[in-house]
Structure formats: C-alpha cells, structure tokens
Amino acid sequence: MGVPSRFGDVRGVEREPRGRRADRRFQFPPRPARDSDRTLARRVSGESVVLAAVVSRIAITRGVSATINDCELTHATRTPIDVALAREQHAAYESALASRGCEIRRIPADDRYPDAVFIEDTAIVLDELAVITRPGAESRRGERDAVAVALAEYRTLVRIEAPATIDGGDVLQLDDVLYVGRTPRTNGEGITQLRELLAPYGYRVVAVNVDGCLHLKSAVTRVGVDALLMNRRWVSPSNFDGLRIIDVDHVEPSAANGLRIGNRVIFSEEFPRTLRKLEAAGIDVIAVPAGELAKAEGGVTCCSLLFRLT
Structure with missing residues (x-):
C-alpha cells in the first residue's frame, strides 16, 4: 500500500474536587455542551479547533513557538525549521487526534520556551493522577506552569522535585507498568521519585537503559495490544519479554515513535518504509506530516498529553 499523504477528511495525595483551580495565568474557555450527533468546535486563543463528534479522551496540546529554531538539540544536526509549515503540520496532527475521539485543548504558544510544543515531556498523566515532571533541560522547566494549570481541571497533581529530572518522553506506559528510560534527560533520582509516587496506586516502574537517542520513546512505542515498534540499536527488546517486536526499517532509525489511540496508530509520513512494515504487520496507520x-527532535507522541475522561 502506498503512503497516504492525508488522513480522514483533514488537510501520594488525596484527590481535590475536579473543578478546583489554583492561581492561573490563563483559563480555557468554558466547555460547550457535548453533542454526540454533530461535530463540535471550540475557539481557543483565537484559533478554531475541530473536535470529534464523540469525545472519549482529552488531548492537551500547545502551540508552536515562533522561537522553535532555538530548541534544545541532543543528537540531531540543527536545520532551519519553517515555523509556518511546522504550525500547519501541528494543526493536521491535532485534527488526527480529533478524528480518534479526542477533545483538543490547546495551550497558547509561549515564545519564551522554544520546545514547548513538545508538551509530553512536562507531565505523566494516569487515570488516578498527573505527575508534573522536572525536565532534564533547564530551559524547559518554565513550561510546566501552564501545563499544571490545564491538568488541574482533570487530575490531582503531584510533582517531581530537585535534584530529580525526568522527561515524559522517557516514560512508556504498558498497562500498569511504566518503563522509564535512563537518558541524559532522566536521572536515577527521577526514576526513584516516580516509583515512590506511583506505588500507592499499584503501578510498577521499571528502569530501562537507552543509548543513542533522546528519549525511550524515540526507541520504542506501543503500536498494538501486544506489539511494540522498536529500534533495537537504541534499546534492547529483552526489556519487553512476551511482546511482539516490529523493527523500524534500517534506513529510518528515528521511526520508532508512533501514537496509538484505540485501534489505530498516528505515525509520521516521513518514514514510508517503516510505515509499510507496520501495515504489513496488521497495524492500522494514520499518516501525518511531521517533518518540521x-x-x-520531536515525534508524534511528543506533541500531546492524552488521557481518558474519568
């Protein structure tokens, strides 16, 4: 099957009351009444966000900063980023999320934080609570304030504290087990704190060695009930016994990042060889433009915080 260029029709603490809000620099507009018979639209910061007709999940995203060319880089060579095109591709990504039943809640871009579009790194959202991380790059720690405001509407918040560091991109949840990559962005204290915070809720935290890439989810992501997409050069499959491994194509080492929502996987069309391998393995793929x-060093998991309404 050829690579599609478009998709769908698009170009430990006690829980506080859910509605309680702390001091906030901004607020999302009031929610419209939900309507399962028609498509909803919301205007956030002057931008219209198309929502799926039936909402089962929240996707918190953040706009692309005008300063994204000043982003942190660890492994990639700095290449000029077309900001307008990056924003267009990000909008297409949001539409793909909406097509999978996600209600999009977009935090405005903040040019003080070039990497802020990669919102995944600032929080780990579970059914019972949300963990506000402490990103390994100091330049990114200010991103957390607006994210905490947005998440406080839905979850009780706990925080990773110094000297711990942890990026959400290093956390791969497989049911009640959270695999956490040891990387330059996530240290041992971060893994220990996360384990202590989540133990009362029955989650198990497993540390995983990662080498050669930015995050654990640069090397492996879940693409099926029992299937992982992986670059074996960056993480060992021995960490994930009993699961089926789909290998990235050898000429596309950065292709291991896919975002599974329900029975479909959002995946970058920049990796056509690996996309075809996914399809051959029976994975239903929604291809999105994500080159900018x-x-x-961002992938499709990086650009949203996804969680179920509870």
Missing part, C-alpha cells in the same frame, strides 16, 4: 517538528 522532527528537526527539533
């Missing part, structure tokens, strides 16, 4: 954000 990839220049900032």
Whole structure:
C-alpha cells in the first residue's frame, strides 16, 4: 500500500474536587455542551479547533513557538525549521487526534520556551493522577506552569522535585507498568521519585537503559495490544519479554515513535518504509506530516498529553 499523504477528511495525595483551580495565568474557555450527533468546535486563543463528534479522551496540546529554531538539540544536526509549515503540520496532527475521539485543548504558544510544543515531556498523566515532571533541560522547566494549570481541571497533581529530572518522553506506559528510560534527560533520582509516587496506586516502574537517542520513546512505542515498534540499536527488546517486536526499517532509525489511540496508530509520513512494515504487520496507520517538528527532535507522541475522561 502506498503512503497516504492525508488522513480522514483533514488537510501520594488525596484527590481535590475536579473543578478546583489554583492561581492561573490563563483559563480555557468554558466547555460547550457535548453533542454526540454533530461535530463540535471550540475557539481557543483565537484559533478554531475541530473536535470529534464523540469525545472519549482529552488531548492537551500547545502551540508552536515562533522561537522553535532555538530548541534544545541532543543528537540531531540543527536545520532551519519553517515555523509556518511546522504550525500547519501541528494543526493536521491535532485534527488526527480529533478524528480518534479526542477533545483538543490547546495551550497558547509561549515564545519564551522554544520546545514547548513538545508538551509530553512536562507531565505523566494516569487515570488516578498527573505527575508534573522536572525536565532534564533547564530551559524547559518554565513550561510546566501552564501545563499544571490545564491538568488541574482533570487530575490531582503531584510533582517531581530537585535534584530529580525526568522527561515524559522517557516514560512508556504498558498497562500498569511504566518503563522509564535512563537518558541524559532522566536521572536515577527521577526514576526513584516516580516509583515512590506511583506505588500507592499499584503501578510498577521499571528502569530501562537507552543509548543513542533522546528519549525511550524515540526507541520504542506501543503500536498494538501486544506489539511494540522498536529500534533495537537504541534499546534492547529483552526489556519487553512476551511482546511482539516490529523493527523500524534500517534506513529510518528515528521511526520508532508512533501514537496509538484505540485501534489505530498516528505515525509520521516521513518514514514510508517503516510505515509499510507496520501495515504489513496488521497495524492500522494514520499518516501525518511531521517533518518540521522532527528537526527539533520531536515525534508524534511528543506533541500531546492524552488521557481518558474519568
């Protein structure tokens, strides 16, 4: 099957009351009444966000900063990023999320934080609570304030504290087990704190060695009930016994990042060889344009915080 260029019709604490809000620099507009018979639209910061007709999940995203060319880079060579194109591709990504039943809640871009579009790194959202991380790059720690405001509407918040560091991109949840990559962005204290915070909720935290890439989810992501997409050069499959491994194509080492929502996987069309391998393995793929954000070492999981309504 050829690579599609478009998709769908698009170009430990006690829980506080859910509605409680702390001091906030901004607020999302009031929610419209939900309507399962028609498509909803919301205007956030002057931008219209198309929502799926039936909402089962929240996707918190953040706009692309005008300063994204000043992003942190660890492994990639700095290449000019077309900001307008990056924003267009990000909008297409949001539409793909909406097509999978996600209600999009977009935090405005903040040019003080070039990497802020990669919102995944600032929080780990579970059914019972949300963990506000402490990103390994100091330049990114200010991103957390607006994210905490947005998440406080839905979850009780706990925080990773110094000297711990942890990026959300290093956390791969497989049911009640959270695999956490040891990387330059996530240290041992971060893994220990996360384990202590989540133990009362029955989650198990397993540390995983990662080598050669930015995050654990640069090397492996879940693409099926029992299937992982992986670059074996960056992480060992021995960490994931009993699961089926789909290998990235050898000429596309950065292709291991896919975002599974329900029975479909959002995946970058920049990796056509690996996309075909996914399809051959029976994975239903939604291909999205993501080339500009990839220049900032971002993948499709990086650009949203996804969680179920509870």
